[in-house]
Amino acid sequence: MKVAIVLNTSWNVYNFRMNLIKALQEQNHTVYVVAPVDDYTHKIKEAGCIFHPVKMDSRGANPIKDFALFLELRGIYKEIQPDIILHYTIKPNIYGTMAAASLKFPAINNVCGLGTVFLQKGIVSSIALLMYKIAFRFPKKVFFQNHHDYDLFIEKKLIKKGISDVIPGSGIDLTHFPPMAFQRNTPFTFLLISRLIHDKGVIEFINAVKQLKKSGLNARFQILGAKDPEHKRGIKTEIIDEWITSNTIEYLGTTNDVRFFIKNADCIVLPSYREGTPRTLLEAASSAKPIIATDVPGCNNVVENNYNGFLCELKNADDLALKMHNMSVLTDKEIETFGVNGRKKVEKEFSEQIVIDRYLKSIAEFNR
Template sequence: MASSLLILSNSDSGLYDFRKEVLKALLEKGFRVAVSVPDTGYVDKIKALGCEYIPTSFERRGMNPVKDMKLMLFYRRLMKEYRPLAVLTYTIKPNIYGGLAARLTGTPYLVNVTGLGTTLENGGLLQKMIILMYRTALKKAGCVFFQNKGNRDFMVQKKCASGKVRVIPGSGVNLTEHRPEEYPEDSGQIRFVSVMRLMKDKGIEELMAAAQTVHEKHPETLFQILGAYEEETRDVYEPRVKELQDKGILMHYGYRDDVPVFLKECQAVIHPSYHEGMSNVLLEAAATARPVLASDVEGCLDTFSEGVSGLSFQAQDSGSLAEAAERFLAMSYEERKEMGLQGRKYVEEKFDRNFVVAAYLEEITRIQQNR
């Protein structure tokens, strides 16, 4: 009977879009791969790869001790049932509660810290609680993967990761799926695309303010936003978005699964996030040969060469964002096009998703050899 691997994540779309190559590689190696993730519409695609699906429900945001304890017990039950060779966890709740369950059952496990998140970034009592939970959950991990050096250094300094750690190039980017596209002809309109959830920490406030400032000077610009509202702040941002949309400054398209179409047709991508593990949006934009404008935080800065394949601006600063857009608009058509081509070259050298696949296969082989 084939050895099994158990995958724990909080997002079926994220698992499929950014990690399907890892799943495919594990299946090709002959592993039985079982996936525990909430179903939001991508489960059929995951099953089509050959994975088994385990229905799972939990709240991605917030802390509810009763529900979180149930999640940990659910994970422990899965590990006892499947007796996997190893458990692979992604994102904060699967990392913590999956890690605790793996320790309780003596199951080898590999953890991927996809980003620190708002709680760890902001400090306070809740941060101290999360750090304590991480210390306990990750203590026996076979390896903890980090997507940038800053996240690794923070977690090691806080003694959350005391064993083997590795920095991998985020989730990498599939360079075959995301091919370089011809730069749009100079039609007079400049389209800036942002792919983001409409929430404060993703920089929606700064983006809207900068869009208005830039559009007043450059009416040929259009800011396109792809992404859904967070329900708890929809009432805050929706009226403002509608106001700017009515003025022709921006267009909000909601969540889209055809992002590559928008990347192909835009002149540049803007990503104003306050914090990132590694920005998949920027990697895919660069792979498409589009220049990127991004906040100066780790996980964004890593994805481009300043002034060569992209431009940075100060996070949480709409004026700085507007200045970066102005610098881009001052460039010639050929300079913008060349900046996009340099972005493609940059991710080819540093962010091929096959690098990430190889890292996982290496760690799983090590677990097999140590059984």
């Protein structure tokens, strides 16, 4: 079969979908990747995929650009003539699905997360709901990464129950993120791994850090992730620079391998407003690190309060500061137990192999 995989970045394909691609290739499927060109495109080609570049702006909605994306994807699909198309992320899910439907190609969609638009009500949110309702009449299967998003789509009648299912996010490669031997840093080290945008709770993290420093807590506070000031909800570069120069946080920049930074942290923090199933938390839990995250859809799938970490209130820097303080004063045994519990949880619920098997089973249904 010809299987097309459509995503908003080549980076995303390489970091999150390569094991699925390998599994498809092992079953003698020809894999086509449709994504924008970036530094990871050559790695996808080297892996034996047939690559088709596409222009795709993931920042916000622009009717002209989005219609152009629909036409471009339609042209690519017409050229490829795929047997099945796998869509990930918002724009491929909407415009890719419409393009596939116009040519009568079957599609399997993956709702990786609902994005900023669903965090606030308004005309943009209403339009997004309408676009989903139109597009999601056509896919043969839609995977959701948590039950909250699944329930929302069913409740708002954006999709039929019969074609919907829930999978454990993107899954995690348990061998790539093995449990790390327990160690406790002096001072205690907190690490936030995220793009620097408001919806990841970065401002709440900064305000919590300021509180903790004022109270005299002896700890290190780190941020690892890309600056994204052009994003609609991005944080301005000058604000981030002020955090750095004032020694509020240690900014670690970006990396191609987060394992070194996870290893050297005592606790991973993600005060996000909403997620699909956050990859950074899966990586942390798989590495046997305790976590602090917001009690919101996606995050509370991975973190069980007082089991493998703490859950804090949404947009509440005071509560986040309290949970960070409470984590820092736990005994070595308590912290190590949180880490062990997190690893058990991902082994049981979030193994990447679970996700791959569900995709292979669904794809096989189109090959009968």
